[in-house]
Amino acid sequence: MPEERENEAPAKKVTALLSISHDKDVDGIASAAIVWRYAKEKGLDFKAVLTDYGSFEQVFSYLSTQRDTLIIITDLGMDDTVINVVENGLKKAVAQGCRVVWLDHHHWSDNAIKMVLSLENKPVLKVNHDFCAAEITHKVLLPRDEVSTELARIAHDTDFNLREIEAATALTDAVSVIRFGAIDKKEDVTDSLYPLLTKLAENGMSGVWDTNARRFKDSLLDKQVEHYRKEKTKKMRKALAGHCDQIIHGKLVRVVEIPSGLTSTDMGTFASDLENLQSIDPELKVADLLLSLSQGGMLGFRRGNDGVLCNAAAKLFNGGGHPYAAGGEYGLYEDFQAVCDDIFVTLSKDTSWVTEP
Numbered sequence: 444m445p446e447e448r449e450n451e452a453p454a455k456k457v458t459a460l461l462s463i464s465h466d467k468d469v470d471g472i473a474s475a476a477i478v479w480r481y482a483k484e485k486g487l488d489f490k491a492v493l494t495d496y497g498s499f500e501q502v503f504s505y506l507s508t509q510r511d512t513l514i515i516i517t518d519l520g521m522d523d524t525v526i527n528v529v530e531n532g533l534k535k536a537v538a539q540g541c542r543v544v545w546l547d548h549h550h551w552s553d554n555a556i557k558m559v560l561s562l563e564n565k566p567v568l569k570v571n572h573d574f575c576a577a578e579i580t581h582k583v584l585l586p587r588d589e590v591s592t593e594l595a596r597i598a599h600d601t602d603f604n605l606r607e608i609e610a611a612t613a614l615t616d617a618v619s620v621i622r623f624g625a626i627d628k629k630e631d632v633t634d635s636l637y638p639l640l641t642k643l644a645e646n647g648m649s650g651v652w653d654t655n656a657r658r659f660k661d662s663l664l665d666k667q668v669e670h671y672r673k674e675k676t677k678k679m680r681k682a683l684a685g686h687c688d689q690i691i692h693g694k695l696v697r698v699v700e701i702p703s704g705l706t707s708t709d710m711g712t713f714a715s716d717l718e719n720l721q722s723i724d725p726e727l728k729v730a731d732l733l734l735s736l737s738q739g740g741m742l743g744f745r746r747g748n749d750g751v752l753c754n755a756a757a758k759l760f761n762g763g764g765h766p767y768a769a770g771g772e773y774g775l776y777e778d779f780q781a782v783c784d785d786i787f788v789t790l791s792k793d794t795s796w797v798t799e800p
């Protein structure tokens with residue numbers, strides 16, 4: 444599909460491929476690795492920029508300097524707040540012979556979709572919420588490539604938080620270690636992730652992970668991941684010990700504060716394991732609805748049983764998502780106990796998040 448057609452003059456033949464992908468997790472990096480393999484197959488020079496939502500201005504102004512390049516953007520969504528920045532960059536690039544392919548699974552505004560599709564030079568846009576970005580990238584670019592198939596499977600396991608593949612969970616932690624390390628040292632995140640990305644693109648998981656020994660081939664990275672996990676567990680135990688519980692509409696609702704350096708996914712996974720809970724308090728049960736409050740006042744929603752709709756609960760806090768996981772916002776706060784009381788009142792007044800009596 445993103446092949447240039449000869450009758451489409453005046454666009455010159457593209458000679459290079461620029462990959463823009465999300466730097467935050469395995470899905471973004473696996474997507475970039477698949478795009479890299481595609482570039483190799485097509486004999487295109489390859490460059491990747493891994494980024495996050497706060498850096499669109501910088502990334503899209505860089506992009507506007509590109510010529511005769513196939514630009515493939517993966518695992519990044521677009522809404523009305525960044526539409527102008529993105530449009531300016533893409534329009535200039537396209538006017539210089541570039542072609543845009545955008546593959547994603549996040550929420551898009553109608554205006555954002557229209558904008559991409561109205562670009563010159565036959566843009567391709569695929570947005571599908573049922574898959575992770577690496578799966579879409581795999582299907583669209585290299586459906587028959589074995590390494591890409593594996594990368595998509597690994598990304599799916601972590602993006603849908605299935606945690607069925609040990610190597611996928613390990614890779615998630617490795618990405619966090621590398622990212623947090625770069626941010627701490629004020630180093631460029633793309634540069635720091637490049638060695639990992641290169642190995643994944645060249646050899647798939649076997650480039651980084653030793654399946655028999657169940658560890659990373661890079662022993663320094665392996666040690667760092669091990670240390671990171673120990674610290675993470677300590678922090679999560681402490682946070683969970685300070686939980687706040689209440690029964691609302693017959694459901695056990697729990698609020699916990701997430702310490703810095705952890706995500707609500709980390710917390711959700713940890714707090715849904717009965718063994719973890721009982722090592723803190725033998726009486727502690729898995730909550731039907733878990734809310735993780737970050738220091739910035741963001742709320743993560745995870746559920747412990749199917750009778751709860753996380754997206755409906757998140758909607759009460761200006762958010763949304765899936766029935767099994769969602770995000771919302773409380774706002775800045777000082778007193779955690781007061782926040783919990785406030786959250787419990789809001790959830791008591793509404794029953795849309797409960798599906799069974």
Ligand SMILES: [Mn+2]
Nearest residue numbers: 470518576602
């Ligand atoms: Mn993703």
